[in-house]
Amino acid sequence: MAEVMKEEKLLETMSPIMTVNKLSLFYGEKQALFDINMSFYKNEITALIGPSGCGKSTLLRSINRMNDLISSVKITGGISYKNENIYGANTDTVDLRKEIGMVFQQPNPFPFSIYENVVYGLRLKGVRNKAILDEAVETSLKASNIWDEVKDDLHKSALGLSGGQQQRVCIARVLAVNPDILLLDEATSALDPISSGKIEEVLLELKKEYTIIMVTHNMQQASRISDRTAFMLMGKLIEYEKTSSIFLNPREKETSDYVSGKFG
Numbered sequence: 001m002a003e004v005m006k007e008e009k010l011l012e013t014m015s016p017i018m019t020v021n022k023l024s025l026f027y028g029e030k031q032a033l034f035d036i037n038m039s040f041y042k043n044e045i046t047a048l049i050g051p052s053g054c055g056k057s058t059l060l061r062s063i064n065r066m067n068d069l070i071s072s073v074k075i076t077g078g079i080s081y082k083n084e085n086i087y088g089a090n091t092d093t094v095d096l097r098k099e100i101g102m103v104f105q106q107p108n109p110f111p112f113s114i115y116e117n118v119v120y121g122l123r124l125k126g127v128r129n130k131a132i133l134d135e136a137v138e139t140s141l142k143a144s145n146i147w148d149e150v151k152d153d154l155h156k157s158a159l160g161l162s163g164g165q166q167q168r169v170c171i172a173r174v175l176a177v178n179p180d181i182l183l184l185d186e187a188t189s190a191l192d193p194i195s196s197g198k199i200e201e202v203l204l205e206l207k208k209e210y211t212i213i214m215v216t217h218n219m220q221q222a223s224r225i226s227d228r229t230a231f232m233l234m235g236k237l238i239e240y241e242k243t244s245s246i247f248l249n250p251r252e253k254e255t256s257d258y259v260s261g262k263f264g
């Protein structure tokens with residue numbers, strides 16, 4: 001009990017790595033996010049949950065400005081990260097996306113070797129030194145728990161790997177550029193339960209060094225691995241709390257109905 005209270009106290013006193021301030025987002029005329037306010041914390045996994053179309057991916061993509069790639073998008077409010085609004089004029093979105101990397105639902109390795117997939121971002125940065133590249137490949141593949149499976153096949157195509165292995169290579173590709181925050185958009189939903197479990201183990205290890213924000217439809221997954229959970233509905237953030245509170249003692253009726261499977 002004392003340990004639990006100590007942990008709760010610690011969670012409450014931590015300062016956020018990123019804060020979303022009054023964020024609203026429109027796709028043309030359609031408003032997809034309504035006045036979102038929330039903070040994310042270092043070395044935690046935050047899960048975004050809610051029924052299809054509630055805005056989880058939109059919110060996730062706002063965090064590294066992936067939505068900028070859609071011309072109809074208009075955003076109000078902001079997101080502060082490292083004392084700057086990422087929507088301010090000073091933000092270089094290419095740099096931002098290196099610091100805040102993203103892993104997608106479908107594993108999307110490039111049609112190159114495993115090695116070239118992992119070093120892709122470093123090559124773009126102009127890194128040529130083979131020793132540095134080799135080191136990054138080994139470290140990143142180890143961190144995504146796939147090194148032992150591929151270390152003898154680094155120069156074979158990543159497309160020859162299973163879906164779960166491809167997804168871990170995609171995580172390694174993000175890690176190689178040394179990000180701060182990892183965004184995962186339903187990164188295990190296309191995988192079988194064993195591959196999905198391996199990714200969950202990887203995420204639990206990675207949170208010791210990184211901050212992880214993930215969209216998931218899988219409530220068991222959110223309750224198993226996340227520290228905090230945000231429940232969204234129709235573009236609004238309904239409730240955002242420690243994961244145990246959301247699942248065991250939700251404040252809002254909508255949250256309670258959703259986590260108990262009454263809708264969604």
Ligand SMILES: Nc1ncnc2c1ncn2[C@@H]1O[C@H](COP(=O)(O)OP(=O)(O)OP(=O)(O)O)[C@@H](O)[C@H]1O
Pocket residue numbers: 027030032050051052053054055056057058059070
């Ligand atoms: N590129 C887009 N152009 C127009 N509307 C969009 C676009 N992307 C998403 N939307 C709309 O914004 C709303 C939120 O979508 P979003 O994909 O963020 O929801 P979600 O909660 O991630 O859904 P899912 O769980 O099904 O992936 C939906 O109504 C969706 O139709």
